[in-house]
Amino acid sequence: MTAAVTATAIRVSDLNYTYPDGTVALEHVSFEIEKGESVALVGPNGAGKSTLLLHLNGILHSKKSRGAVEILGETVDPKKVHEMPKKIGIVFQDPDDMLFMPLLCDDVAFGPINLGVEKVDVKQRVKDSLERVGLAGYENRVSHHLSGGEKKRAAIATVLSMEPEIIAMDEPTANLDPKSRAELIEILRTLKSEGKTLIIITHDVNAIPELADRVIVLHKTVVADGTTREVFSDTETLLAAGLEVPTIMQFFEVLQAFGYPCNVLPLSIEGAVSNLTQTIENGDGHIHLHIHEHTHIEVDLARSKYQHHHHAARMQDIHSGPGTGAAH
Ligand SMILES: Nc1ncnc2c1ncn2[C@@H]1O[C@H](COP(=O)(O)OP(=O)(O)OP(=O)(O)O)[C@@H](O)[C@H]1O
Ligand SMILES: [Mg+2]
Known part of the structure; x- marks a missing residue:
């Protein structure tokens, strides 16, 4: 594999998706994200952001999807969805969609066990991942008894434990109190400084300058794509998409x-x-x-x-x- 191929983390080429009920969610979506980049994905409600995220690991891929998604140089094959978590981890907006085991340690261990990681290593990964999100010692807590902010961090831990190269998160700062929000931003900044590739869907425009080098504005299709400054300077496009600046x-x-x-x-x-x-x-x-x-x-x-x-x-x-x- 040449360096040029491995440098691209995500390549989406002319992706189109219409839900079975006829709702057109994505039209001619194309963009590329390099390894190590940190990208904010913004757009109004219903713009197709979550739909796009579900295409990145092949969860949503049907005869209705046209176009291609490549992750780390390989086209996403819906038949190999189980292999995706090693490459790309996705944190859904609702942590309840990610926490389904009785104890938090089982939720965080679930991914690595499925990837075939050795038992002792799984335990270490669980410990490390919980520590990273500020939930050290929470192993034996009941997942569904955690507070909203704790659940959000726990959901991130379930992805970190799989040690993916790319992490995509759907509105990670939504519903968090100011302290939890600040702590979450810090977690994301650390991941970024470690060279992880990040895609962050957010309506939290004030957090974007701290988190992202680049902003992609999605409104069924990509309506703007540039550095944070470039996109925030494009008043017309932002207004048309119902967005604002910090x-x-x-x-x-x-x-x-x-x-x-x-x-x-x-x-x-x-x-x-x-x-x-x-x-x-x-x-x-x-x-x-x-x-x-x-x-x-x-x-x-x-x-x-x-x-x-x-x-x-x-x-x-x-x-x-x-x-x-x-x-x-
Ligand atoms: N399962 C579904 N069946 C039919 N239409 C759907 C389904 N899920 C989403 N949609 C529609 O697809 C469009 C894109 O939805 P999506 O959830 O991707 O938007 P979003 O950009 O994530 O919005 P938000 O900021 O509100 O989370 C919307 O019009 C939505 O109503
Ligand atoms: Mg969404």
């Missing part, structure tokens, strides 16, 4: 309206600190802000850019009579 970026746009000199908007608090430091150093120890004739209009513009509810409320006025409560 709060820090929005705040610095407001600061710009007050005359703050800033060519490159920071994406994270870390970026904001260095940006502010730089500006203060360039300004003899001060930051100069001011209000002029158009400041308020500019502030309003910056603030309303991602206020989707204005748009949504207007659409509702137009479309719905009294008493309709259609969910979408």
